Amino acid sequence: MAVAAHETEEELPAWSLPASAGESIQLPSAWPERVTREWAWGGATGAGVRVCVLDSGIELAHPLVGTVQRSVAVTKDEDTITVADDDSGDLCGHGTACAGIIRSLAPECELTSVRVLGAGYTGSAKVLLAGLEWAIEQGYSVVNMSLSTTKTQYVDRLHELADAAYFKGTMLIASAHNMPVESFPWRFASVVSVGSHEAEDPFVLYANPRPPVEFFARGLNVEIAWLDGATITATGNSFATPHVAGLCALILSKHPDLTPFQLKSVLHLTSTNVGGGA
Amino acid sequence: MSDLRAAVAAGVFGADDAFRALLQATVETARGIFHAKASSVFLLDEATDELVFEAVAGEGAGTLVGKRFPSSTGVAGWVLVTRQPLVVDDLTKDTRFSRDAAESTGYVPRGIMAVPLLVDDSVLGVLSVLDRPLDVPFTLAEMDVLGLFGNQAAIALDLLRRARRAQAALEGSGELAALARFASRLEEADEDKREAGLQLLRALERLLAL
Numbered sequence: 280m281a282v283a284a285h286e287t288e289e290e291l292p293a294w295s296l297p298a299s300a301g302e303s304i305q306l307p308s309a310w311p312e313r314v315t316r317e318w319a320w321g322g323a324t325g326a327g328v329r330v331c332v333l334d335s336g337i338e339l340a341h342p343l344v345g346t347v348q349r350s351v352a353v354t355k356d357e358d359t360i361t362v363a364d365d366d367s368g369d370l371c372g373h374g375t376a377c378a379g380i381i382r383s384l385a386p387e388c389e390l391t392s393v394r395v396l397g398a399g400y401t402g403s404a405k406v407l408l409a410g411l412e413w414a415i416e417q418g419y420s421v422v423n424m425s426l427s428t429t430k431t432q433y434v435d436r437l438h439e440l441a442d443a444a445y446f447k448g449t450m451l452i453a454s455a456h457n458m459p460v461e462s463f464p465w466r467f468a469s470v471v472s473v474g475s476h477e478a479e480d481p482f483v484l485y486a487n488p489r490p491p492v493e494f495f496a497r498g499l500n501v502e503i504a505w506l507d508g509a510t511i512t513a514t515g516n517s518f519a520t521p522h523v524a525g526l527c528a529l530i531l532s533k534h535p536d537l538t539p540f541q542l543k544s545v546l547h548l549t550s551t552n553v554g555g556g557a
Numbered sequence: 558m559s560d561l562r563a564a565v566a567a568g569v570f571g572a573d574d575a576f577r578a579l580l581q582a583t584v585e586t587a588r589g590i591f592h593a594k595a596s597s598v599f600l601l602d603e604a605t606d607e608l609v610f611e612a613v614a615g616e617g618a619g620t621l622v623g624k625r626f627p628s629s630t631g632v633a634g635w636v637l638v639t640r641q642p643l644v645v646d647d648l649t650k651d652t653r654f655s656r657d658a659a660e661s662t663g664y665v666p667r668g669i670m671a672v673p674l675l676v677d678d679s680v681l682g683v684l685s686v687l688d689r690p691l692d693v694p695f696t697l698a699e700m701d702v703l704g705l706f707g708n709q710a711a712i713a714l715d716l717l718r719r720a721r722r723a724q725a726a727l728e729g730s731g732e733l734a735a736l737a738r739f740a741s742r743l744e745e746a747d748e749d750k751r752e753a754g755l756q757l758l759r760a761l762e763r764l765l766a767l
Contacts, residue, residue, distance in 0.1 A: 335638070373635045396638040397629045403638060426639040429678045454641055457697075458704035460675045462640060477697055499697055505650070514644035514695060 307536070314548040316482075316555055320529035325385025327535065328528040331419035332381070332390060332521075333410050334374030334426065335397035336367065343379035343504035344390070352394040353410040360409040362393075370397035372506040376513065377425050377521040379504030384481060384525025388532065391419065396426060404430040408437060411451075415444045420531050423524040424453040424470075425517035427462040437464050445469035450539045452524040454516040455492040466491045471527075471543055475499055475519040484526065486550035494546060496522035572720035577612070579713040584614040587686050587706045591670070591699070594688035597621065598674070598710050599633055600718070601682045608633055608682065611714065616664045616687065626661050632669050633683040640680060642672040642704060644695060667691075670699075672707035676715040684710045 296304075311318050329348075337347050352365035369375040369392075378390055395410035396403065407428060414422050422444070428437070441464050444451050453465040455474040465472035468490075475498025476485055485495040498519030505511040523546070530545055531537060537545065549555030580598055588596035595615035599608040607625040610617075629638055636643050646668040666687040674681045684707045689695070727737050743754050 335635075371629060371631075371635050371638070373639055397634075425641065427641070429640060429675055429680065431678045454639075456641070457701055458642065458672065458675065459708050461678075462675070475697055475700075500646070500695065509650055511648070511650055512646050514646075514697075514700065515641055517639060517641045517643060 314545060314555075316549050319545050319549045319555075320526070320533055323385075323529040323533040325388030325525070325528040325532045328385065328388045328421065328531045329417075329419045330381055330385070330388045330390055330421045330423065330524060330528050331393055331414045331417070332374050332378050332423045333393045333395055333407070333414060334377055334423070335371045336365070336369035336374045336394040337378045337390065337392035338369040338372075338375040338504070338506060338508075339366070341375055341379065341504050341508055343510065344375060344382050345386075346390070347378070348389045348391050350392040350394070351413070353406045353413070355406050355409075360405060362409065362413045365394060369506060370394070373397070373425065373517065375506065376503035376518065377423055377524075379510075380481075380501065380518060380521035381423060381525040381528065384522065385528035385532070388525075388528040391417075404428045404433045408433060408440065411437075411440050411444075415440060415447060415449050418447070419449055420535075421524050421527045422449055422451050423521050424451055424464065425520045427454060427456060427465055429460060429462045431461075434463050438467055440464075441467045441469045445539045448538060450527055450542055452520055452527065454520040457516060469539070471523060471546065473516060473520040473523045475514070475516050481522055482526070484523070484546065484550045484555070485552050486547045493543075494523055494550065495519065496526075498522075573717065573724060576713055576717035576720055580612040580710060580717060581614070583706060583710045583713055584612045584684070587684065587703075587710075588614040590702065590706075591686050591689045592693075593670075593686045594666070595664070596684070596686045598684050598714060599682045600714060601628055601637065601680065608637065611682070611717070617662055621662055624661060626657075631657060632671050633685055636671040636673050636683050637680060640673045640675065642670075642700060642707070644668070644670045644700065644703075646691065646695070670703050672703050674707055674711035674714055676711045681711055681714045681718065 337344060339347055350365050351362050353362050374392060393410045393414055395407045441451055451470040453470045453472050455465045455472045456462045457474060464470050472491055472493045474492040474495050476495040477499045481497050487493055487495060496519040498516055499514050500512050501518040502510055503513050503518060527542055530542060547553060584596040584598055595617055597610055598612040600611045602609050606628045608628050610621040610624045613621045628634055632643060632645055648669060649667055668688055669685055671683050671685040674684055727734055743751055
């Protein structure tokens with residue numbers, strides 16, 4: 280039996296696609312024959328791309344970070360979780376470090392800080408989930424998560440949020456663990472997971488043929504922004520992750536319509552070991 | 558103390574010392590492998606949201622164990638809240654960190670390597686290694702070794718925590734303490750009373766098995 284034709288485009292496609300509807304969902308295909316770094320981000324600055332740093336806050340007016348568009352803090356008071364604007368900056372320095380790296384790659388991107396760490400240990404997983412949910416609702420294009428949780432009771436919810444972000448057009452970039460532990464969200468396929476390599480070039484990116492760590496970015500002896508306007512040298516996947524977040528901001532500023540699926544494909548195709556180093 | 562209670566307690570009291578020794582051996586080994594000035598394990602005290610020095614090798618050994626500081630401060634705090642290992646080589650640039658470190662430990666490290674101590678879905682604390690020699694370039698392979706030490710320290714710390722909980726239960730007024738008192742009475746009783754008690758226990762065991 281024939282199904283009644285859909286009356287509006289918004290209803291298409293849902294769970295199936297009628298034979299006559301293929302034409303109505305034609306998508307632009309502006310990809311070149313070979314995806315090069317020049318095509319992907321040549322001349323890009325990150326302008327117009329909204330990047331969220333889900334971390335310990337960002338120190339305002341740090342010279343390596345520059346303007347922070349908005350800062351909010353997620354707090355938990357007994358069972359109530361609140362997301363509110365906040366001007367107390369960074370409590371421990373980690374978020375400022377990540378923001379500085381993103382800024383160094385994508386100097387004109389918009390940065391927002393969502394503080395979910397640093398105000399005491401207790402209740403951190405729920406605060407993290409609430410912060411991530413808020414960031415997805417706000418529609419940021421890129422969310423940097425140089426953190427993970429091992430709390431298995433929150434894994435299902437975290438997974439739902441990661442998938443929701445993926446389909447809503449928000450790319451989550453998450454630090455992998457280089458320790459023998461089960462942690463999340465970096466293990467999910469709907470995020471971009473990042474480990475470290477030892478090269479000094481911030482644009483060297485390796486695609487890993489053996490996931491769940493999908494990419495390796497610069498994470499060894501990285502000059503990072505530190506509290507009180509200082510800089511310091513540090514090593515860790517926490518710092519490899521914002522390199523990929525910055526790269527994503529660059530790519531999206533040049534190609535704003537890319538979905539997370541396409542964006543991840545561009546990262547792969549421009550990886551140093553896939554021929555993208557050229 | 559009765560033989561039976563002593564036997565129960567020995568597993569607990571002895572365990573505390575053994576696990577503390579294992580933790581100490583881990584920090585000594587970590588310090589040795591990395592040719593570092595010091596290495597420490599911090600236990601997270603969730604009740605007070607503080608990190609407590611549990612084992613120290615090198616600088617601060619003998620004076621720092623038991624000292625506490627807020628869980629989300631300093632490099633150890635970063636590692637605890639982000640669950641991510643971290644290495645920083647030039648901490649002295651950060652005057653705030655230097656002052657805090659000097660006030661809490663009397664020793665200002667130049668560099669720190671730190672990993673979270675994770676067991677199942679909990680973070681128990683942090684392992685840190687201070688001031689590895691700067692003339693040897695740091696590599697990610699060392700980061701991986703640090704992670705392996707972290708795993709070992711986490712297991713030792715978990716055993717120590719369990720032993721302490723068991724010890725507290727034996728010494729407290731809860732159900733386990735009542736059982737320990739019963740075992741003690743049974744041991745002290747004369748033969749007839751002990752036989753009667755054991756018969757009662759066997760009957761109780763059958764009843765619980767129904």
